[in-house]
Amino acid sequence: MRLEIMAIVPLALLGGCVEGRSSMSLSPAPTVAVTAVAETEAVATRNADAADDPAIWRNAGDPQASLIVATDKKAGLYVYGLDGAKRSFIDAGRVNNVDLRDDVRIGGRAGILVVASDRSDPAHGNLALFRLDPVAARLEALGKIPALAGEAYGLCLYRAADALYAFLVMKDGTIGQIALDLEGATPQGRLVRTLHLASQAEGCVADDRSGRLYVAEEDVGIWRFDAGAAGPVEATAVAKVDRVRLFDDVEGLAIVPEGADGGYLVASSQGDNAYAVWQLVDEEYVGRFRIEAGAVDGTQETDGIEIAVGDFGPAYPRGLLVAQDGDNAPAAQNFKLVSWADVERALGRHPSERVAPE
Template sequence: MTFRLLMLASAALALTACETDNVWVDDGIAATPVPAAFETDPMTGRGDRADDPALWVHPADASKSLILGTNKDEGLHVYDLSGQEVQFLDVGRVNNVDVRQDLAAASNDEFNAISLFTIDADSLAVTHEGDFPTGKEEPYGICMGLVGGAMYIIPTYKDGSIQVWVADNAGFSLQREVQVGQYGQLQLEGCVVDDEAGTIFIGEEEHGIWKLDLADSESAPEIVDTIAAANGLVADVEGLSLWAGPDGAGYLVASAQAADRYVVYDRAVPHAPRGVFSIAASTDGSVDAVSHTDGLDASSAALPGFPRGVLIVQDDANPVTEVDQNFKVVDWAAIEAALDLAE
């Protein structure tokens, strides 16, 4: 082999290595910028700490709603709707968090467990109720569901599997384990349950988005979208959430992390892609733009100043990468306008 061919071979190997490390090359897909509305207090310090938010909506007074945010080095932060931190729970390395009614669950990879929290509507206090072991190393992502009256907690794993835990008189029991990841490095993280449809959507970081019917114990994963389909997804496919409208309407939102953008799909089958957006600085410049989002949460609940709901996203750089990370909040009405989404 000539020296030139050796150099070309080395370059090809280097490119392959870069692709494995998720170095993104511009694919020409335009992302419409949407301004941030406000942000939470930072997790002061250096390192990749902030990961996943979840919105708890107060059952009687939306102004008292809370944002829960994981610190994957330390525990769970709690913020009010001004973005001010009101509580911190030192419960170990929790990676993802989700909420149903007055219960929150977080994946705790320090103890290979699911951490449970209750939220008191009167005091607005979040209480750590304890942890239960998953019997499997390093629960990574997590999502909750309330399907047919049953409470579900579903952690995801780096080996491409999910566990389906269902509440019973003893607490939570493992109903089934499903191998979802099929391609690439198999790793799963982001997931979200459509309670009304009884379906879970799961992100395979190097491949795309899957869904699974929770009502059918024999169901197999079905593909929703792939990176290769070029609808806007790139590796890593990270946070997933639903903006749930009435009668099954609404949208699935996915973080395409390496491209600093988000892909929106119809909630309803066949989950058609509806557009791609990025999050820019606030219109007054007081909140910086968002990059490299990991976890996110969407809500259609009417909140003060946000009658169409919000999208909450993790921001890697605030504004410097891995320094004082926090969560940004976007008015869902601004996303609707940017992508011409009509309900």
């Protein structure tokens, strides 16, 4: 079903709506501040909106040797170390969003799969696939999979029991779910279903544990779909653009998993340079934070975000948040690295500071 009219959605579903009051008359919700620990080298494309979306590979054996893969949507893909230094670059054209999964069978052997939305042809969106070599910190191009008509925009991966899927979000709000077949010499994909939002969308993230897909419709809000290939296609509203908790444009989405199906959903509230957080289980609003200047400058107009939990070394003991910085003047755009423990602490969610119920 194509969702055309927001007014038909019950207000109770649109987290952030305040009954009886126009959001235009309200002030933004309280917003706490954190600072970045480090930043990446700037992308090479200057004087343009170029850096866009990151993905994180955690090296379980040596967390400080973990890697960040990030897009320059005018040119290709960078691989960075946790010190922010560029380890490599691959000329991949106009790749916009990126995601990865570890321990994937690629051509008969296990590897790290990186997939990006390829918008080089504005009339037809493709998936661009790569293998990440974690030792050399380099990407090897595997090929492209034709996907949907139109301009490719957002991208996220979903690992189900039966297959590995890519969700490709087209600029007009169409979302294609593509089953990936990586066993042969050339990657193949099969479109298994199509979902729809009514206007421009980009950011998406899928929860492999619960089988939920979250998509950001930029001027409207955040929607949830069943990620199963045979699941219903209707969308459920999670949060609306109310200019209190969530501002347009709604951009990158990330999940912070805890336990079997808990944790948080984090969204880039690009319109006011902030990030909004909801619980995953009940989708209750948690709070907002900004990345302000500290050891390095803060972030503005963030597009893509990614969060990975676990030990990434002393600077990131509980996880790593990577956020695109849309204004890194006088240099070109880049990405900021934030300790997830700092965000938890600022929001009053750090485990050591939680008060046990009486």
